Amino acid sequence: MATRPEQQTANDIKVDPKSLYLEEVFTDRRVGTIRRLTPVTKDGTRDQARAVLYVGETQVLTPAGALPIGFEIGAASLEEAAEKFGALAKEAIERTVRELQELRRQAASSIVVPQGPLPPMGGGGKIQMP
Numbered sequence: 062m063a064t065r066p067e068q069q070t071a072n073d074i075k076v077d078p079k080s081l082y083l084e085e086v087f088t089d090r091r092v093g094t095i096r097r098l099t100p101v102t103k104d105g106t107r108d109q110a111r112a113v114l115y116v117g118e119t120q121v122l123t124p125a126g127a128l129p130i131g132f133e134i135g136a137a138s139l140e141e142a143a144e145k146f147g148a149l150a151k152e153a154i155e156r157t158v159r160e161l162q163e164l165r166r167q168a169a170s171s172i173v174v175p176q177g178p179l180p181p182m183g184g185g186g187k188i189q190m191p
Contacts, residue, residue, distance in 0.1 A: 078103035082114070087139065093119030093150060095134065095142050115142040119150050121157070130154055 082098040083105075096118065100111035115134040120127045132153035136142035 081108075087143075093117060093146065095139065095146060097139060097142075115139070117142070117146050117150055117153075119154075121154055128157070130157055 081101050081103065083101050085097045085099070086094050087097065088094040094117070096116040098114040098116065100108040100113070102108045115136045116131060117134050118129065118131050120129050122128075130150065130153050132149050134142045134145050134149055136145055
């Protein structure tokens with residue numbers, strides 16, 4: 062598991078040999094990519110105790126530029142991952158849009174609006190006028 066950057070020092074950065082994966086990228090060069098992560102042991106042989114993972118990636122164009130969207134694909138084969146890609150990408154995009162709208166709403170509600178001038182304060186001396 063990754064540690065938080067604020068908890069790491071330069072001496073602590075190391076790869077966990079028990080969590081290695083061989084990464085392969087498949088693309089249609091149009092919609093997105095599917096990454097197949099095959100678990101391997103520290104000597105590079107296939108680790109049969111862990112499942113192969115599939116991760117989909119696509120991007121959405123926004124006024125600020127391309128926004129990458131990543132999502133896990135529960136699949137037993139590359140063919141199954143490719144079949145599920147479209148529906149899962151759509152869900153991930155919709156979820157991202159909802160999150161962006163919520164962030165925008167939070168940012169808009171945090172704007173501080175001045176309420177006018179402050180009431181006059183008493184002078185700094187000890188004599189007070191009634």
